[in-house]
Amino acid sequence: MIKYNLSCQNGHEFESWFSNSEEFDKLNKKKLLDCIYCSSKKINKSIMAPMVSTKNKDEQIESISKDFKNERNNLLKLRRYIEKNFDYVGKDFSKKVREVYYDKRNKKTIYGTTTPEERKELSDEGIDILSIPWISKDN
Numbered sequence: 001m002i003k004y005n006l007s008c009q010n011g012h013e014f015e016s017w018f019s020n021s022e023e024f025d026k027l028n029k030k031k032l033l034d035c036i037y038c039s040s041k042k043i044n045k046s047i048m049a050p051m052v053s054t055k056n057k058d059e060q061i062e063s064i065s066k067d068f069k070n071e072r073n074n075l076l077k078l079r080r081y082i083e084k085n086f087d088y089v090g091k092d093f094s095k096k097v098r099e100v101y102y103d104k105r106n107k108k109t110i111y112g113t114t115t116p117e118e119r120k121e122l123s124d125e126g127i128d129i130l131s132i133p134w135i136s137k138d139n
Helices: 021-029 057-085 093-102 116-124
Strands: 002-008 013-018 043-045 087-090 110-112
Touching (some): 002 021, 013 021, 087 093, 093 110
Parallel strands (some): 087 110
Antiparallel strands (some): 002 043
16 A cells, blocks of 8 residues: 555645555546545645655564653653642632732742633633643552
């Protein structure tokens, strides 16, 4: 199987899979391919980079596992830093962050939880907050 990036004469771009490169040429020559957006029959394939893997499956799994452990360790370091240097305000975060934001003399650093709705309200007020993946310390 091979995946091609395709485009039509109207500039629409899309992808499609073919059993091999000859299959694309054969179908295109017979005008059996059409644009998924405008149904144009004039289809061209774009240059694309092939995905090549030189590792066997065990090496790939080991590499992914190592990357995962490194990312997990980085997130745990970030969590420890935040817990050590910021005040935890729990579910009162959206109320407390407003207090900090509107009191320009207050340089308090806090962390806690919000709902998606509260996050949107804060954003609408111009209050930028950062969401961090909070992973369990013991998992």
